[in-house]
Amino acid sequence: MESNGNAIELHGLVKTFGQDTVLRGIDRGFERGKIHGVVGNNGSGKTVMFKCICGFMQPTEGFVLVDGRRIGRDIDFPEDIGLIIETPGFLPYISGIRNLEILASLKRRIGIRQAADAMRRVGLDPLSQKPVGRYSLGMRQRLGIAQAIMEEPKLLILDEPMNGLDKNGVREMRGLFRSLAEEGRTILLASHNAADIDSLCDTVCEMDAGRMTML
DSSP: OOOTTEEEEEEEEEEEETTEEEEEEEEEEEETTSEEEEEOOTTSSHHHHHHHHHTSSOOSEEEEEETTEEBTTTBSSOSSEEEEOSSOOOOTTSBHHHHHHHHHHHHTSOOHHHHHHHHHHTTOOTTOOOBGGGOOHHHHHHHHHHHHHTTOOSEEEEESTTTTOOHHHHHHHHHHHHHHHHTTOEEEEEOSOHHHHHHHOSEEEEEETTEEEEO
């Protein structure tokens, strides 16, 4: 597998939970600076694969390289990554910007200005004091995307990022993801919506019962 151009490499990735095998020997490289679509039904292994890439789960067999560094050996988690996996979790009683400010303080890479810029980029008002508990599903999803992009990571892992968005929101986020790829970022995108995949992705692979095939 050619590593120089790949942001992510999966080598013989297997993941089992008891008797249940969720990933079955996945070998795949994801090239830098492109949007890579991952399609498949619920339970096909997409989210588990993403969690292995992020270091949230250790594979049973095989390994993951991100920028040439082995997850779980060289580093515990990729250093330059933004992600949405499953439903974004926020403190419901404070504002969106305050939530992002707290998250930004964990790594101390950015300040409130960059967090506010990320909110504007996804179509939210950083000056609003509305608590996140009163956000619509679509607003919460936008805030999740803002959280993923605010530190300007080189790698984005987006698991169903369009969930809860109306047609206008979907159109705006597609434009955002295209612009992020044009800035040189690598994006892994899982979506049930064929139009998202068709309009956005440079490569597409399908997960089915823990196996991956290129489309």
